[in-house]
Amino acid sequence: MTRLMSSLSRPDRPRPTLSYREVAATRTPDALPEGYHHLRHSAVVGHGRAAFEAAGAAVTTWRMHRATGARLLADSDRAAPGVTVGISAGLGPLRLGAPCSVVWTAYEERRVGFAYGTLTGHPECGEESFVVHLEPDGTVRFAVTAFSRPAAWYTRLGGPLIPLLQRAYARQLGRTLRRLVRT
Secondary structure (H helix, E strand, O other): OHHHHHHOOOOOOOOOOOOOOOHHHHHOOOOOOOOOEEEEEEEEEEEEEHHHHHHHHHHHHHHHHHHOOOEEEEEEOOOOOOOEEEEEEEOOOHHHEEEEEEEEEOOOOEEEEEEEEOOOOOOOOEEEEEEEEEEEHHHHHEEEEEEEEEOOOHHHHHHOHHHHHHHHHHHHHHHHHHHHHHH
């Protein structure tokens, strides 16, 4: 993981670029681009302004991702456009690294979150957003929206298993965020 981040920040290497064209398409979850697998998942994680603020902070400071057991290194403590993020999951030699870059953020009165897009070298190609909404009745809802397709031989080989794993991870994020908001 450290090797992944150091390779992303080395001045003697060209900086990886986004591996897809539809940058910021997750800003409009109802209009995701064709030719990709689409993921939309939402979960209620709390109620009220305090829960909204706690959830928003956990999402935008990487706490939610880290609390799932994923390794995450970022070149900033908080999500902002252009921040490089390296995420890895798995065990030992089976740990896969995934370089991303934050492509948009929302720090609004009733909406907080961000999206990152895949960089060259990521096993998938696409974008994923993580947004917390404060609904008019005080419900705090967390939403994951993504579009992706395989970019490596092993994700192509994984076929229909990959979207199932992505959906399972989105559910885990919702459960983790609910737990973080309660504590």
